[in-house]
Amino acid sequence: xxxxxxxxxxxxxxxxxxxxxxxxxxxxxxxxxxxxxxxxxxxxxxxxxxxxxxxxxxxxxxxxxxxxxxxxxxxxxxxxxxxxxxxxxxxxxxxxxxxxxxxxxxxxxxxxxxxxxxxxxxxxxxxxxxxxxxxxxxxxxxxxxxxxxxxxxxxxxxxxxxxxxxxxxxxxxxxxxxxxxxxxxxxxxxxxxxxxxxxxxxxxxxxxxxxxxxxxxxxxxxxxxxxxxxxxxxxxxxxxxxxxxxxxxxxxxxxxxxxxxxxxxxxxxxxxxxxxxxxxxxxxxxxxxxxxxxxxxxxxxxxxxxxxxxxxxxxxxxxxxxxxxxxxxxxxxxxxxxxxxxxxxxxxxxxxxxxxxxxxxxxxxxxxxxxxxxxxxxxxxxxxxxxxxxxxxxxxxxxxxxxxxxxxxxxxxxxxxxxxxxxxxxxxxxxxxxxxxxxxxxxxxxxxxxxxxxxxxxxxxxxxxxxxxxxxxxxxxxxxxxx
Numbered sequence: 001x002x003x004x005x006x007x008x009x010x011x012x013x014x015x016x017x018x019x020x021x022x023x024x025x026x027x028x029x030x031x032x033x034x035x036x037x038x039x040x041x042x043x044x045x046x047x048x049x050x051x052x053x054x055x056x057x058x059x060x061x062x063x064x065x066x067x068x069x070x071x072x073x074x075x076x077x078x079x080x081x082x083x084x085x086x087x088x089x090x091x092x093x094x095x096x097x098x099x100x101x102x103x104x105x106x107x108x109x110x111x112x113x114x115x116x117x118x119x120x121x122x123x124x125x126x127x128x129x130x131x132x133x134x135x136x137x138x139x140x141x142x143x144x145x146x147x148x149x150x151x152x153x154x155x156x157x158x159x160x161x162x163x164x165x166x167x168x169x170x171x172x173x174x175x176x177x178x179x180x181x182x183x184x185x186x187x188x189x190x191x192x193x194x195x196x197x198x199x200x201x202x203x204x205x206x207x208x209x210x211x212x213x214x215x216x217x218x219x220x221x222x223x224x225x226x227x228x229x230x231x232x233x234x235x236x237x238x239x240x241x242x243x244x245x246x247x248x249x250x251x252x253x254x255x256x257x258x259x260x261x262x263x264x265x266x267x268x269x270x271x272x273x274x275x276x277x278x279x280x281x282x283x284x285x286x287x288x289x290x291x292x293x294x295x296x297x298x299x300x301x302x303x304x305x306x307x308x309x310x311x312x313x314x315x316x317x318x319x320x321x322x323x324x325x326x327x328x329x330x331x332x333x334x335x336x337x338x339x340x341x342x343x344x345x346x347x348x349x350x351x352x353x354x355x356x357x358x359x360x361x362x363x364x365x366x367x368x369x370x371x372x373x374x375x376x377x378x379x380x381x382x383x384x385x386x387x388x389x390x391x392x393x394x395x396x397x398x399x400x401x402x403x404x405x406x407x408x409x410x411x412x413x414x415x416x417x418x419x420x421x422x423x424x425x426x427x428x429x430x431x432x433x434x435x436x437x438x439x440x441x442x443x444x445x446x447x448x449x450x451x452x453x454x455x456x457x458x459x460x461x462x463x464x465x466x467x468x469x470x471x472x473x474x475x476x477x478x479x480x481x482x483x
Contacts, residue, residue, distance in 0.1 A: 003135040005039045008142035011080040012053045018382045025250035028082040029464035040122045042095040043088035067179040073121040112176040119145040141170030144204025158474040161208035170200025211242045214380035215401030219244035248460030249385035261362035268454035281367025285351035293323035297368030302331035307374025310426045319346040365390040385458045391450040417453040
């Protein structure tokens with residue numbers, strides 16, 4: 001099958017975002033199954049300045065109308081590290097900026113224009129690629145207007161929308177609808193209008209041929225008022241087109257047995273290398289060596305939904321013990337400040353680094369004993385999959401994909417390999433941390449749980465097979481209709 005994935009994020013961007021990992025691994029897994037898959041994403045400044053990433057001109061250039069203005073779109077071509085063909089949509093006015101969606105915690109004021117342009121430019125690319133594409137698979141709100149434009153123009157593509165995060169919807173004031181150049185009939189209750197505003201994600205939900213999300217528990221959550229962020233009613237009305245396909249882990253990249261970033265490699269049968277990585281991590285972050293307690297770690301976006309509102313109040317309590325904590329990630333300036341203050345207060349026990357570094361991210365995975373996942377929302381839980389493979393037992397709030405990845409340790413039945421809490425509160429999360437801290441004192445038991453966690457397999461191949469079935473249903477239905 002011939003498939004174009006359209007996303008605002010993807011390789012070669014480097015940051016702590018699950019969508020980037022998905023856009024690298026899923027196309028590669030589908031290619032391995034014999035399909036022709038490529039990815040379209042904006043040509044951001046970060047990609048332009050990445051000297052290791054090579055591009056060539058496709059020779060394709062079009063004018064794209066956004067409201068009453070016309071912007072030139074050019075397209076470059078490159079390949080990701082995993083060999084996936086990438087098409088970069090170029091427009092300096094929109095994408096030659098320091099950020100993707102905004103800077104210093106504030107979104108760009110022209111994001112509606114930027115991503116309407118991106119959707120239209122990606123669609124123009126789709127029309128020009130040969131042989132003709134069959135599936136346009138769009139991801140999250142920045143690409144969610146593509147199915148609307150496909151429907152409005154009667155184009156011969158089948159469309160799939162994957163919702164990775166329903167809270168981000170691309171909601172803009174109603175006058176921005178004029179930027180779409182769609183007929184007025186699309187700005188209604190049965191179109192992209194939502195409480196007087198233009199809502200990208202609602203448009204994608206209504207007009208995509210199929211909708212997927214990234215775990216079964218998250219699918220159930222987004223159908224509820226508490227989890228749907230206002231779109232639960234729209235999703236319930238279209239639930240017959242909504243299915244769940246759990247994301248996978250790319251074990252070519254995230255595997256301690258072959259990880260090129262590590263000072264020593266290891267697996268569940270040979271664990272000695274993990275201690276080497278643990279010592280190297282503490283040395284790298286200039287923390288005191290040989291703690292009696294665990295090394296805790298997080299590689300994440302530092303934002304409210306990742307649970308920092310319940311974690312930050314626990315930092316003093318956690319760090320008075322002889323433990324270590326390393327956090328890597330950027331996000332909300334207020335939380336970044338709180339972490340920086342705590343790191344100055346406990347300089348030998350806690351290290352916080354804002355700027356993403358791939359080598360450090362891998363070293364944290366390998367060197368930590370316990371991963372912290374206090375998330376309010378965790379649609380897929382990719383980080384938990386990586387944690388398990390590296391033998392970092394997770395302390396997590398049970399939400400979204402976490403239900404399908406982490407099994408709570410039960411000493412009665414001697415089952416499980418993680419420590420879950422079910423209430424979103426500092427006290428509940430602290431209780432889970434205390435359970436992990438207590439079990440860590442029993443080295444034989446801890447080692448058994450590590451091996452149990454490392455044996456879990458969340459290969460992308462399983463997910464790719466399920467997407468393959470979904471695509472075939474669409475193409476089969478299309479071919480039957482044509483016949």
